[in-house]
Amino acid sequence: MLSSxxxxIRPMQPTDxxxxxxxxxxxxxxxxPESEASLAAKLQAAPSHCWVVAATAEPALAAYLFALPWRAESPPxxxxxxxxxxxxxxCLYLHDLSVDPQARGRGLAQAxxxxxxxxLAASGLDRACLIAVQNSAEFWGRWGFQPAPQTPALRVKLASYGPQAAYLEHWR
Structure with missing residues (x-):
């Protein structure tokens, strides 16, 4: 489970x-930012797909990831x-990945x-999806995520994620 x-890297717990x-x-x-209630609901729904990176010498977390088994054309x-x-x-929907600004540059996002x-491979699903926010589409492109077609309903959902939001998919 060590990334360095x-x-x-360990499963996320409600106490995190x-x-x-x-x-x-x-x-x-x-x-x-999303509320604690929203994040707790996601963790409760898919605990095997939510992860944190903990510094071994500190109690503070350095990064986290929320993912959910979902329907591609209708992100949460x-x-x-x-x-x-x-x-x-x-699909396996990657809802959120964030790294503490003070822990960046250490390969935590990549891990x-x-x-x-x-x-994704263990789930038996063939596709991963995400909504890239804050101009992060280039980062995701390095992992094989590419822009996907958008239905009118998907465009409405994307609007709530900000003006630069991009819907991306990755096929295994």
Whole structure:
């Protein structure tokens, strides 16, 4: 589970949410952070797809990732108080990946993306989806995520993610 000698990737726990909120607040500059209730609902719905990076010498978290088995054409609403997984998911949806600004440059995002892609392979699903925010589409492109066609309903959902939001897919 080690991503480096100083960091440990482990499953997210409900007790991690205060630290997740701290990192989220530091990272989101173009849209409002999600509430603790929304993040707790996502964690409860898909605990095997939510991860944190903990510094082995400190109690503070350095990064986190939320993912959900979902339907590709209908990403979850931002800051929803409830999270009910669809009965027949067709993708693993990467909802949020954030790295504490003070921990950047240490390969933590890459380690979490690799953990996500390993989870995609283990899930039996062929596709990963995400909404790139804050001009992050280039970062995701390095991992094989490409722009996907957008339905009118998807464009409406994208609007809540900010003006630069891009819907991306990755096929295994």
């Amino acid at each position: 000698p100083k960091y440990l 949410l205060a630290e997740v909120l701290r990192i989220q607040a530091a990272c989101f500059t173009e849209l409002l 609403a931002l800051d929803a108080a409830e999270c009910r997984l669809p009965e027949q998911p067709d 979490l993306v690799q953990r996500f892609l390993d989870g």
